[in-house]
Amino acid sequence: MKTIAIAGCGKLGTIVARAAARGLLPDYKLIGVYSRTPEKARAAADELAAAGKDCRVAGTFDELLALRPDFIVEAASPKALRQWALPALSQGTSLVCLSIGAFADDAFYDEARRTAEAHGSRIYIVSGATGGFDVLQTATLMGGAEAEFFNEKGPDALRGTPVYDDSLQTEARTVFSGTAAEAIRLFPTKVNVTVAAARASVGPANLHVAMRSTPGFKGDTQRVEIRNSQVHAVVDVYSATAEIAAWSVVSTLRNIASPVVFV
Numbered sequence: 001m002k003t004i005a006i007a008g009c010g011k012l013g014t015i016v017a018r019a020a021a022r023g024l025l026p027d028y029k030l031i032g033v034y035s036r037t038p039e040k041a042r043a044a045a046d047e048l049a050a051a052g053k054d055c056r057v058a059g060t061f062d063e064l065l066a067l068r069p070d071f072i073v074e075a076a077s078p079k080a081l082r083q084w085a086l087p088a089l090s091q092g093t094s095l096v097c098l099s100i101g102a103f104a105d106d107a108f109y110d111e112a113r114r115t116a117e118a119h120g121s122r123i124y125i126v127s128g129a130t131g132g133f134d135v136l137q138t139a140t141l142m143g144g145a146e147a148e149f150f151n152e153k154g155p156d157a158l159r160g161t162p163v164y165d166d167s168l169q170t171e172a173r174t175v176f177s178g179t180a181a182e183a184i185r186l187f188p189t190k191v192n193v194t195v196a197a198a199r200a201s202v203g204p205a206n207l208h209v210a211m212r213s214t215p216g217f218k219g220d221t222q223r224v225e226i227r228n229s230q231v232h233a234v235v236d237v238y239s240a241t242a243e244i245a246a247w248s249v250v251s252t253l254r255n256i257a258s259p260v261v262f263v
């Protein structure tokens, strides 16, 4: 049986822990949880305990690593992923990560890839709140691909970002147009999906991203579109909350352990 640990027990990490408690990850043992707020990690471990499963609460990320899990589910932040990736990968622990914005930086992405390769670990970029990475990769491989990403949000989801002002409460408009690399710089925790889709296709410097704010809109639409001379594919995902991203981690872990793999 493979072992997993969860780093970051907020909204998404907790959903993954709960899935383990409910027996939805039968090929894994969840051996440790860690979060900056210890009570959150403790609450996740308590759910496991209530299901008769023993899970340690690590006080630091290093303590979590010392458990030497086969996989760490990263559900914290791009900044945390940047700190954690190399130490984990270089001890042979694979990463199933959500804060994929960290990989917008080419130098860091290459270093993480090289580290994983050298130590027999892997980086799993989950589909999160988007999808279709199979068709994005395939169409890109065929050559001559161009790709674009469209995200629609309600104005409240943009509060605290540089593009927010109160006029967005009554006026629909495009608040960002640029590359995925630029998008993640402006919205460091809100557009991981664009970097993930970019890494599966034309890269963060070449994936065009448009973000639209619509008054009263709840949730997110994430639409990625790719074309080459033969293929035109559109993957359009609406989600009322970001919970789909946590479920994509559960699905990825199940896929990794399955005798039949959907790719």
Ligand SMILES: NC(=O)C1=CN([C@@H]2O[C@H](COP(=O)(O)OP(=O)(O)OC[C@H]3O[C@@H](n4cnc5c(N)ncnc54)[C@H](O)[C@@H]3O)[C@@H](O)[C@H]2O)C=CC1
Pocket (backbone or CB within 6 Å): 007, 008, 009, 010, 011, 012, 013, 034, 035, 036, 037, 040, 075, 076, 077, 078, 079, 080, 097, 098, 099, 100, 126, 127, 128, 129, 130, 188, 189, 190, 192, 193, 196, 242, 245
């Ligand atoms: N790939 C995707 O489709 C999506 C990715 N995300 C990303 O997933 C991550 C988790 O999202 P949520 O669960 O909604 O966030 P959240 O804010 O509810 O939870 C994050 C948890 O990680 C902890 N944390 C953050 N930095 C830490 C550090 N350096 N050390 C220890 N603990 C740390 C926080 O205390 C918090 O408990 C975020 O980075 C978010 O941007 C979110 C939605 C979709």
Ligand SMILES: O=C([O-])CC(=O)C(=O)O
Pocket (backbone or CB within 6 Å): 128, 129, 189, 190, 191, 192, 193, 194, 220, 241, 242, 245
């Ligand atoms: O809006 C979403 O669910 C996607 C998201 O937060 C991200 O990509 O970081």
